[in-house]
Amino acid sequence: MADNSKNPATNPATTQVQTTGHVWDDDLQEFNNPLPVWWTYTFYVTMVFALVYWVVYPSWPIGKGFLTGVNTITYKNAEGQDESWHWNTRAKLLKEMQDATLAQKPYFDKLTALPYDKIAKDPELSSFVVSAGKTLFSDNCAPCHQSGGQGKIGFFPNLTDDDWIYGGSYDKINETISNGRHGYMPPFGEALEADQIDDLANYVATLSGLKADAAKAAKGKELFHGQTGACYYCHNNDGKGRKDIGSANLTDKVWLWADVPGAADDAGKVAAIRKTISTGVNKGVMPAWNGRLSEKQIKLLTEYVHELGGGK
Amino acid sequence: MSFKHEIVETNAGVLLVLTMMAISVGGLVEIAPLFFIKDTTEKVDGVRPYTPLESRGRDLYVREGCYLCHSQMIRPFRDEQLRYGHYSLAAESKYDHPFQWGSKRTGPDLARVGGKYSNEWHVQHLLSPRSVVPESVMPNYPWLLETKLDISDVGDRMRALRVVGVPYSANQEEYDRNVKQFGEKVAKTLVIADAQKNLVAQAQEGNYDGDRSSVSEMDALVAYLQVLGTMVDFSKIKPEELVKFR
Numbered sequence: 001m002a003d004n005s006k007n008p009a010t011n012p013a014t015t016q017v018q019t020t021g022h023v024w025d026d027d028l029q030e031f032n033n034p035l036p037v038w039w040t041y042t043f044y045v046t047m048v049f050a051l052v053y054w055v056v057y058p059s060w061p062i063g064k065g066f067l068t069g070v071n072t073i074t075y076k077n078a079e080g081q082d083e084s085w086h087w088n089t090r091a092k093l094l095k096e097m098q099d100a101t102l103a104q105k106p107y108f109d110k111l112t113a114l115p116y117d118k119i120a121k122d123p124e125l126s127s128f129v130v131s132a133g134k135t136l137f138s139d140n141c142a143p144c145h146q147s148g149g150q151g152k153i154g155f156f157p158n159l160t161d162d163d164w165i166y167g168g169s170y171d172k173i174n175e176t177i178s179n180g181r182h183g184y185m186p187p188f189g190e191a192l193e194a195d196q197i198d199d200l201a202n203y204v205a206t207l208s209g210l211k212a213d214a215a216k217a218a219k220g221k222e223l224f225h226g227q228t229g230a231c232y233y234c235h236n237n238d239g240k241g242r243k244d245i246g247s248a249n250l251t252d253k254v255w256l257w258a259d260v261p262g263a264a265d266d267a268g269k270v271a272a273i274r275k276t277i278s279t280g281v282n283k284g285v286m287p288a289w290n291g292r293l294s295e296k297q298i299k300l301l302t303e304y305v306h307e308l309g310g311g312k
Numbered sequence: 313m314s315f316k317h318e319i320v321e322t323n324a325g326v327l328l329v330l331t332m333m334a335i336s337v338g339g340l341v342e343i344a345p346l347f348f349i350k351d352t353t354e355k356v357d358g359v360r361p362y363t364p365l366e367s368r369g370r371d372l373y374v375r376e377g378c379y380l381c382h383s384q385m386i387r388p389f390r391d392e393q394l395r396y397g398h399y400s401l402a403a404e405s406k407y408d409h410p411f412q413w414g415s416k417r418t419g420p421d422l423a424r425v426g427g428k429y430s431n432e433w434h435v436q437h438l439l440s441p442r443s444v445v446p447e448s449v450m451p452n453y454p455w456l457l458e459t460k461l462d463i464s465d466v467g468d469r470m471r472a473l474r475v476v477g478v479p480y481s482a483n484q485e486e487y488d489r490n491v492k493q494f495g496e497k498v499a500k501t502l503v504i505a506d507a508q509k510n511l512v513a514q515a516q517e518g519n520y521d522g523d524r525s526s527v528s529e530m531d532a533l534v535a536y537l538q539v540l541g542t543m544v545d546f547s548k549i550k551p552e553e554l555v556k557f558r
Contacts, residue, residue, distance in 0.1 A: 022318060058558075061345030078550040088558040093388040093399070094551050100390065139395055143445055144433055152444065155436065283522065285430035291547070292397065292428065 057087055108296050111303075116170040119303050126307070133304030136297060140289070149308045153259050155283075160309040163254040167243040168312035174302040180288030183246040185234065187280030196223055200231070201274035207239045207251045211266040246284075257281050354403045354557045358543045360494050361407040361478045362536070363501040364466050364511040365518075365527075369536025371469070372529055373412070376453060383414035384423040384540065397424040398546050401554070407478050419450055424541030431520045434534045456530040457521060467507040480504050 018032040054060065057069040068086035075095045077083040085091045101108075107128045111119065120126050138147065144156040151158035157165055165183065166176050188197060196219075203220025205212040223229035225237060234247040241247040248256065255261060258276040263269040289298060305311070320327050346352045362370060373379070386392050388399040400423045405411040429437075433444065438456055441448040470480040480502050481487040490499035501510050515527040520534035 020317070022321070061341075061349060064348055064350050066345065066349060075552065075555075077552045083552055085552075085555050088555065089388045090399070090558050091555045093390060093393065094555055096390050097393065140428070143429065143437075146446075155432070155444070283430075283432040285432055287427060287430055 111299060112296060116303060116306070120307060126303075129300055129303045129307070133300055136293070136301055137304060140293070141301075149305070151256075153255065153262060154257060157256050158254070159305050161254060162309070162312070163249065163252055164243070164312070165241075165246045165248060165256070168306070170302055170306055170311070172243070173305055173311070174298060176286060177293075177298050177301055177305070178288065178290040181246055181284070181286040183248075183281060183284040185247065185281040187278060188229070189278035189280075192223075192229065192278075196228070197274055197278050198270075199223060200229055200277055201270050204239075204250050204273050204277070205266075205270050208253055210260070210269055212270055257284075351557045352402060353406055354401050354554060356401060356403050356544050356549060358545055359403050359406060360498050360543060361473075361480060361502055362539070363514055364463075364470065364507040365514045365532050366536045366539050367469065367473070368461060368463070368466060368511065369532035369534070370408075370412075372456070372533045373536060378422075379412050379414045380416060381418035381450065382420070382422045383417050384411075384421065385413035386421055386423045392421070396421045397541065400541075401544065404541070404544060407473075409473060409476050409478065422537070422540055426538045426540040426542035431518070431534050431538065432522065434537055435521055435530055438530065438533065456533060457528055459529045461515075461527045461529050461532050463508050463511055463527065466511055467504050470504045470507055474504070
């Protein structure tokens with residue numbers, strides 16, 4: 001080869017570098033280029049760091065235990081006394097949670113101490129309720145009641161209107177959230193004839209001022225208040241329902257199970273009511289939150305829901 | 313020098329074995345001690361193996377690849393505790409084979425989703441997530457409700473889990489041991505011979521999919537979701553006790 005510089009095996013620029021002495025296929029050599037100095041020293045520093053880390057934090061396993069490290073975390077135990085344990089993520093979390101609780105304590109103390117109606121009148125506290133309540137509501141309630149609390153026909157009630165299935169007072173809302181609810185209406189599809197259900201649906205429609213067949217509604221009225229239908233038993237004689245069992249108010253324009261607002265015409269509205277009467281209602285399950293949320297959080301949510309609109 | 317680098321470099325087999333030995337050191341140092349350190353698995357009450365129905369639901373969870381978007385591992389961080397509930401304990405997945413901790417959260421963590429929603433919500437959400445959470449990117453799973461659950465091999469599945477250490481009972485002695493450990497009510501659900509009977513009974517009683525006439529895949533999956541994270545009663549445990557397991 002004429003040009004020596006192209007061949008690394010004979011190029012003086014490369015042959016001056018140390019090699020490991022291995023040569024394959026005549027001219028394939030392994031060079032030994034030392035690492036840059038800065039790199040080497042950084043590497044030594046990481047080693048020293050590791051040694052310090054082993055001393056401070058939990059590290060090496062030994063036998064049935066491990067080196068716990070000299071670093072500790074101090075938190076309050078269930079009896080309220082200070083207690084220390086070697087650094088670990090659980091201890092750190094416990095401490096962080098306790099610090100955060102402490103920071104929110106003035107608000108929560110006030111929240112617990114004040115009666116509901118006073119909370120709304122305290123501007124600082126009510127803005128705390130709105131911001132903390134919004135987070136709690138989004139994490140826990142929005143998948144059902146939707147993000148603004150507007151609900152979903154056929155599934156979950158609207159919490160922003162002034163129509164309450166179980167009552168819109170603070171205490172009732174609190175009871176609903178703590179213990180959960182499960183409204184139940186038996187299916188009448190088998191117990192009653194199809195035309196009886198049709199009569200009832202027409203009557204129920206008239207209760208809230210919808211247009212319906214007057215003759216059928218008259219027959220439906222008898223069924224509703226008589227022993228055959230016995231609707232009055234749960235919905236009361238005035239059709240306004242009973243808050244203790246959550247039987248719907250049939251005289252207002254708010255519907256949850258019968259998709260009346262979604263129906264195109266009067267016949268469709270009656271059909272929607274007919275369907276609900278014959279299938280009954282059993283899927284209205286509001287989970288209980290005591291246990292999952294603390295009493296304070298439930299009080300906060302009660303206030304939040306009450307202020308969403310229409311609380312009584 | 314008797315040892316020559318060249319020997320390793322020119323023998324692929326030797327190179328492979330030595331490389332494997334070198335990289336397994338990290339794994340051994342991190343994993344092996346956990347089998348010996350006595351505080352790895354917390355001593356808490358309530359954790360029991362899944363019932364046959366829940367266990368089949370878990371199989372469906374794996375089949376549908378829910379773990380690709382959902383983790384089941386609440387880490388001990390403040391934001392996670394506030395969002396999802398108490399951090400997960402090792403003890404809570406001691407009967408999970410394989411565990412479903414996961415590593416990807418496109419959706420929320422599910423370790424404590426049990427009891428958070430109603431069965432009706434789960435059914436509707438699995439059929440069509442966007443009908444209840446408009447901004448959701450979770451796929452629809454409409455076939456779960458239409459497909460009857462295959463329960464023919466549930467006993468075999470429990471036998472397989474028994475081999476890897478889940479205390480499903482195959483004989484009287486094991487049953488008696490379960491009665492002692494979990495109480496009679498739970499022990500009865502762990503009897504392999506009664507698996508099909510127990511499965512159907514739980515589906516009937518729980519009515520998870522709102523239709524008692526048959527056991528659908530939806531029944532099993534919802535039963536599984538509803539038990540997640542509900543076995544340990546944290547109100548009975550002082551937080552500092554769990555700290556001391558680490």
